[in-house]
Amino acid sequence: MIGAGTFGLRHSRFIGRSDRADLVAVADPAFGSDRPVPGELQDVARYTDHREMLARGDLDGVIVASPSEMHVSHALDCLDAGVAVLVEKPVAVDREQAGPLLDRLAEDPQARVLVGHHRRHHPAVAAARALIAEGRLGEIRTVAAIWATHKTDPYFEVGWRRRRPGGGVLLINLIHEVDMLRHLVGEIVSVQAIASNKARGLEVEDTAGLVLRFENGAIGTLAGSDSAVSPWGWDQATEDDPTFPYHPGQPCLLIAGSQGSVSVPDLTVFTQPEPSWLEPVAQTRLPVEGADAFARQLAHFADVAAGRAQPLVTAEDALRSLEVVRAASQSLAG
Ligand SMILES: NC(=O)c1ccc[n+]([C@@H]2O[C@H](COP(=O)([O-])OP(=O)(O)OC[C@H]3O[C@@H](n4cnc5c(N)ncnc54)[C@H](O)[C@@H]3O)[C@@H](O)[C@H]2O)c1
Incomplete structure (x- = not known):
């Protein structure tokens, strides 16, 4: 190592x-x-x-x-x-x-x-990817992802986490969400973003909002902050990283298509045989087994x-996630 x-x-x-x-x-x-x-x-x-x-x-x-x-x-x-x-x-x-x-x-x-x-190694991500690939949600129309937790000051005493290039919630954390979204929904072809360093006043951003357009036409949002208290985020919703308190059942990614939707990582699936806003949606929960992404990785x-x-x-694949984040980080607005 x-x-x-x-x-x-x-x-x-x-x-x-x-x-x-x-x-x-x-x-x-x-x-x-x-x-x-x-x-x-x-x-x-x-x-x-x-x-x-x-x-x-x-x-x-x-x-x-x-x-x-x-x-x-x-x-x-x-x-x-x-x-x-x-x-x-x-x-x-x-x-x-x-x-x-x-x-x-x-x-x-x-x-x-x-x-x-x-996260790509987590069985909930593999199951959501299979669900989408099988067309069970129809065409993906929109997604909403969130990662928000409140890091404490000692974390930022380490120099590289306070500076560019390398620091900031986009490159340290939200790049994982971008990678997961690309893996599940498809390539991202454009991104608009607002980023802010208001909470910590560091050179790097602590909070960001991204609007994403996917190659397949879906449009999504990603909201993230390392200075907000919440149970919403992959790290709290799974037991991957034992540093984070576990909040089971809290989704951090909502994916909606023309025939149905899924929340991740809890894998609650909502479907309608005949899509109609006036009819109830059926709800089922898919099982998640062997949920240890780091062991699998x-x-x-x-x-x-x-x-x-x-x-x-691969490195090429990861670079595409990096480029989305880099494009977003150019919008630091203070
Ligand atoms: N996959 C994940 O979920 C995840 C989570 C946290 C961090 N990370 C990544 O892991 C990396 C490290 O993050 P961290 O939080 O552990 O940082 P850290 O600052 O705590 O640790 C980095 C270590 O690298 C050492 N180092 C510095 N120069 C070195 C050199 N030339 N050769 C060998 N070691 C050197 C430092 O002394 C330090 O011990 C970052 O790239 C971060 O993005 C990934």
Whole structure:
């Protein structure tokens, strides 16, 4: 693993629970400082320079969980060492930075990169995608997504989270919603957005609203804030990330089509055989089983590293989500 901060540590716990992976080495320059080594990493080989770690030559895969602006160069170093990469989102901070990684992937068929948009691995997302693909909701007309929680001040004491490029609720959080919307509804062809830094007064936005047009004609909205109290958001509606208090049954994504609708991740499905606003809609709840997106992502990464699977989220795919977010972040209005 490269980067043993908040989310690197989280990954180390996911690996600890898995029978598909062992954590053998971690690189982070902070190991050279007086920052205490977390208990989880006491028995793991530790390096201050990831290139020394890669020189071991015995790694099957590396998780890159360093600050976002370093993802591309760290992923490229892993590929140079012949190692498969699970790179955290965002894959890069912009298309220009992602360029060398995409070139490398185009030139080298052995290079394997999975991007950590873990929600795609959640069974509720897979079930909603199947429901839509089977046409059970008809043509998708509109969607509404929300992610809102109130982060506390210490989170923003870490420099990269306060600055561009890399910080801000769009790139840190809402990129996951954008990726999930693209995965479920289709490509986004235009975005209008208003973003604000009024709540925290940082250089980066804390709140944003996006209006999205999809290639298939659907129109949707995405609202998000890292400074608002709510139970609405993927992280609260699932048990993916144990840091967040769990609020089961609260949807964070509503998808409505010409024949029916679904709320995600609770998978409540509403349908009408003959669409009419004057008739009640039938309601059913689909079961969700094995809802551990990070465990599934890790198992998938093991398969990708072993050459048994193609990445569910490629760098090119993740870059499209990044571009939507980048377009939106140009509208910071203060
Ligand atoms: N998938 C998710 O849901 C999710 C959630 C949180 C964070 N993330 C992503 O994970 C990444 C890390 O986020 P975080 O909150 O853990 O940040 P963090 O600041 O807590 O941790 C980053 C770590 O990287 C280390 N680092 C800095 N330079 C390095 C280098 N040259 N080599 C190796 N390590 C280096 C830092 O010392 C720090 O320990 C970000 O890109 C973020 O977007 C993803």
